[in-house]
Amino acid sequence: MTESALTRRRSDNPQQETWHVYFGDVHVGTIGMRAGVPTTADQWAWSVGFYPGTEPGAHRFGSAASFEAAATAFKAAWDRLRPTLTxxxxxxxxxxxxxxxxxxxxxxxxxxxxxxxxxxxxxxxxxxxxxxxxxxxxxxxxxxxxx
Ligand SMILES: [Zn+2]
Structure with missing residues (x-):
């Protein structure tokens, strides 16, 4: 398989900003604004992992204060998961x-x-x-x- 970069596609929900992250044509995770959290809490969440293809126990997720921070955390988690995938x-x-x-x-x-x-x-x-x-x-x- 040729190596692919991660790409993002925005979901069609205009009320809530959500980005679906793809590796090639495979939806490998999501970065999005959290709904209903206090303004003092992290406003962004990210998750890495897909099913079937990876076990739920291998999925990683977290929250972040900004989109950029969420994207950075996502990328770090992906870089750890990617070598385990075939x-x-x-x-x-x-x-x-x-x-x-x-x-x-x-x-x-x-x-x-x-x-x-x-x-x-x-x-x-x-x-x-x-x-x-x-x-x-x-x-x-x-x-x-x-x-
Ligand atoms: Zn047919």
């Missing part, structure tokens, strides 16, 4: 993202999942017949559907 870690997250997007598309197009049919088969929105073990179809025919 391409499989990121692939687990991508597959989960794509599976959920695929399932949502199935539902939104009025189709049943193979697990919902007695014979264990269904027809994908793309027209393919798919068995209960439909992961191979999702991760090949619809790779990136949730990106």
């Amino acid at each position: 391409e499989d870690s990121f692939e687990a997250w991508r597959r989960s993202r794509d599976f959920h997007a695929w399932k949502y598309r199935m539902w939104s197009t009025g189709r049943r999942l193979p697990t919902q049919n007695r014979d264990g088969w269904s027809t994908c929105f793309c027209g393919d017949r798919i068995p209960i073990a439909s992961e191979a179809h999702i991760y090949t025919a619809h790779r990136g559907i949730g990106a």
